[in-house]
Amino acid sequence: MARLVRAALMRGGTSKGVVFRAADLPPAGAARDAVIVAALGPDSTGLAIDGVGGGVTSTLKAAVVAPPSKPGFAADYHFAQVSRGGGIDWRSSCANFASAAALVAADDGMALREADGSAVVRLWASGAGEALSVTLPATDAPPVAIAGVRGEAPPLRVEFELGGHALLPTGRPEEEGLRLGDRPLRATIVDVAGNPQVLVRAVEGGLRGDEAAEEATAALVWEAVDALLDEAAGRVGLKARPSGMRLLWLSARRDHCLAGGGAVAAAECDLLSRVSAGSRVHHAHTGTGALALACAAAVPGTVAHELVRGGGGGGCGGGGEAGAELRIAHPQGVMRVHASVGRDADGRHVAHSAGMVRTARYLMVGEVVV
Amino acid sequence: MARLVRAALMRGGTSKGVVFRAADLPPAGAARDAVIVAALGPDSTGLAIDGVGGGVTSTLKAAVVAPPSKPGFAADYHFAQVSRGGGIDWRSSCANFASAAALVAADDGMALREADGSAVVRLWASGAGEALSVTLPATDAPPVAIAGVRGEAPPLRVEFELGGHALLPTGRPEEEGLRLGDRPLRATIVDVAGNPQVLVRAVEGGLRGDEAAEEATAALVWEAVDALLDEAAGRVGLKARPSGMRLLWLSARRDHCLAGGGAVAAAECDLLSRVSAGSRVHHAHTGTGALALACAAAVPGTVAHELVRGGGGGGCGGGGEAGAELRIAHPQGVMRVHASVGRDADGRHVAHSAGMVRTARYLMVGEVVV
Secondary structure (H helix, E strand, O other), X not given: OOOEEEEEEEEEOXXXXXXXXXXXXOOOOHHHHHHHHHHHOOOOOOOOOOOXXXXXXXXXXXXXXXXXXXXXXXXXXXXXXXXXXXXXXXXOOOHHHHHHHHHHHHHOOOOEEOOOOOEEEEEEEOOOOEEEEEEEOOOOOOOEOOOOOOOXXXXXXXXXXXXXXXXXXXXXXXXXXXXXXXXXOOEEEXXXXXXXXXXXXXXXXXXXXXXXXXXXXXXXXXXXXXXXXXXXXXXXXXXXXXXXXXXXXXXXXXXXEOOOOOEEOHHHOOEEEEEEOOOOEOOOOOHHHHHHHHHHOOOOOOHHHHHHHHXXXXXXXXXXXXXXEXXXXXXXXXXXXXXXXXXXXXXXXXXEEEEEEEOEEEEEEEEEEO | OOOEEXXXXXXXXXXXXXXXXXXXXXXXXXXXXXXXXXXXXXXXXOOOOOOOOOOOHHHOEEEEEEOOOOOOOOEEEEEEEEOOOOOEEOOOOOHHHHHHHHHHHHHOOOOEEOOOOOEEEEEEEOOOOEEEEEEEOOOOOOOEOOOOOOOOEOOEEEEEEEEEEEOOOOOOOOEOOOEEOOEEOOEXXXXXXXXXXXXXXXXXXXXXXXXXXHHHHHHOOHHHHHHHHHHHHHHOOOOOOOOXXXXXXXXXOOOEEOOOOOEXXXXXXXEEEEXXXXXXXXXXOOHHHHHHHHHHOOOOOOHHHHHHHHOOOOOOOOOOOOOOEEEEEEOOEEEEEEEEEEEOOOOOEEEEEEEEEEOEEEEEEEEEEO
């Protein structure tokens, strides 16, 4: 018998998925997972024909907004990454989709209204163990565009509280002995709130670096990418690689064209990045990857820092360790991210905070049928 | 300001899209088109990130159910095919998605209840000028599976009333002088209710014929496919090619494996078909293409008839012109279609009716935000 579950189909940044309230779902566990997977309808063809989801990681997302499990937070943000095969991963996070969860929490009265008319939603992302706040503007704030999304919408300031987290989980700005297939390469493993990202130079990783997502997807051997990520996960002590752990192919800034039209001048960005997303290259850029990149660009010796300095970029890497902005050129345009990093008492590089502006909107409200 | 429009996100057969009631939309025209395109959110990346649609023709569909504009019908079925670029085509039809529109019409009280508990919804598909009826089973009917869709659902019998329509718009079972790029090929143009389909032998059209959709998509030069379809449209007197006009690559039945798992034995099908859908090969099979194929297989001299007879198939082609069933192997399994064809007083081959069993379901109900 069909069952109706209240839900909102939403875009958050360059991601799409379903936001539920915890009270509308079975308790966390197999029954809740079954509702979410049935609602999204992942399938091997990548069309999710029998559900409201899509065919790639960016369109197979769900979030459960719940009353806060920790003091000082407005709500819990339980993020679920569903795979094409119907698996569900609650351990990762999604910075893009956090903006959608925050909109729902605010509409449910969980936001703190500020004197200037803006509202702050402080979220506990339980899976990745992250604290973040999303600031919704006052209603008269001008709308903004973000690369990869049509039109404009009110700007949502997404800020991660990184709590002095050590950035280099292996203690090294550059790994030794890693390979992509039979290619040796330099790599940096950078950890932002428990979700390590692997940064390599695009040319060493089999790309030019300015490819469209589909072109880059076709150029790569995905078994080799998986093997590299598995090896990196092992180096940081993870037995199972979380779905949010990605490979980033970086290159120095340059003039280049976008497949969807338009061009990016070298002066408009600090570096170029292409990010893995399952067995393909992400259509735009992951939020978590962008945060990691902004942090890494401020740490001498990392692949990101070298490319930003070498490319003459004016972002974090150029300006040392302050809270400067990094402009990342991805397959659909330029994304701006800022990071505040420093060193702890032992001299280790640590991250204090990082953030970016996203937009989000309700696409459909009502009930999913499962 | 965001606007909420009542809608149902639905799967119909192997298609997905939004079903609206006419009363909830602006009158037909630019304002209605704008609501539909905004709701689906097509974009160049093929993810429809800012809407409820997906990235391919199968997931960029909409239907408007309206009170009947012609006597004898339960409802009008105004079908809209949206393209990635945001265009909208009201002239074509979709046999798969008709099953979803019929479910909505039935739930709105438009169905005729039969004595056995089944219900019949007779629809007028205004764009293509087609009459069809969808029979919903009695509530205790056992559910069925269709190839390309997970699970089971109640069977919906979709039957097109073809009204003695001439099947061969050029008068010939085989065209002369058509080419795909620089390859000459044999082709049949078959017309089912104003939506011509072009049938070729897979090997002459650049395929083996048993490829998975992605493999076939990559193997083809799509400019050449478009040129062939444009030439065929010209031959039947169409100035602009409707989006529902497709190329079908056919091959004789054989044992083969499916990319999603499983295999099809030669004895389980009458022929293999791969269908164009925009600049890719359809993940499963179009309903309209399947109807055309079932009709063509009954007409001597067509590409379909030759392959079915040559392959030893027991379908329409083997059985002459009666209402036999054709079993079409597509990239996700086998689809069964039946057709009733004959000859008119002038000896021309005509179609009386054709149909198939689909399933459909509500994926989400509520309001789209546009």
